[in-house]
Amino acid sequence: ASAVPEPTILQDKTVSIPSLDARVTKLAFFGSSAADIGPVKNPTYKSRFEHAATTRVHPEIYLEYPQPGKKIYFTMTVHIRENARTFRIVDYDTRIEPDWTSSHHSVGIGVLGPGNWRVGKYEAEVYVNGEKIAMGSFEVY
Numbered sequence: 001a002s003a004v005p006e007p008t009i010l011q012d013k014t015v016s017i018p019s020l021d022a023r024v025t026k027l028a029f030f031g032s033s034a035a036d037i038g039p040v041k042n043p044t045y046k047s048r049f050e051h052a053a054t055t056r057v058h059p060e061i062y063l064e065y066p067q068p069g070k071k072i073y074f075t076m077t078v079h080i081r082e083n084a085r086t087f088r089i090v091d092y093d094t095r096i097e098p099d100w101t102s103s104h105h106s107v108g109i110g111v112l113g114p115g116n117w118r119v120g121k122y123e124a125e126v127y128v129n130g131e132k133i134a135m136g137s138f139e140v141y
Contacts (some may be wrong), residue, residue: 015104017063017128019074019128019129020063020065020129021066022064024066024133024134026044026061026062027126027136028060028062029046029057029059029061029136029138030045030046031043031049031054031056031058032055032058038117043058043060047138048140048141049138049141050141051115051140051141052114053114054114054140055114055116056109056111057080057110057122058107058108058116059106059107059126060105061106061134062103062104063104065096065100067099068100069098072096073093074092074093074095075094075129076128077089077090077091077092077130078092078107078124078125080122080124081122082123083120083121087122088119090109092105092107094100111141117140119140119141120136121137122137123137124136
């Protein structure tokens with residue numbers, strides 16, 4: 001098994017996403033298969049996914065913030081690259097509720113049917129409201 005580097009959280013000393021008054025605490029990946037109809041209830045986080053079983057890979061960010069007192073809507077955008085070439089760009093509109101102080105948000109990046117991901121290494125860049133906040137990589141074997 002080849003090593004896949006741990007995801008990197010991009011932040012300066014203020015550790016915040018100014019548009020959300022939040023900070024990213026974690027970036028992780030989980031996979032899903034064609035059998036997963038709704039949200040994956042107990043995802044298994046990993047950085048390597050089996051070619052024959054995986055239909056979607058989900059980058060997931062964890063955020064912490066002060067209680068906002070109102071709903072905050074934002075767009076999470078994920079760029080997936082294979083061999084330095086853009087493979088997919090996916091936007092996901094999501095929200096923070098008024099009484100929350102932390103949350104996690106994921107978006108599934110998929111191909112049609114299991115076995116259709118090409119074997120190889122992929123890079124994921126995560127943006128919130130257009131600001132690059134994290135990057136990581138995963139492998140399909």
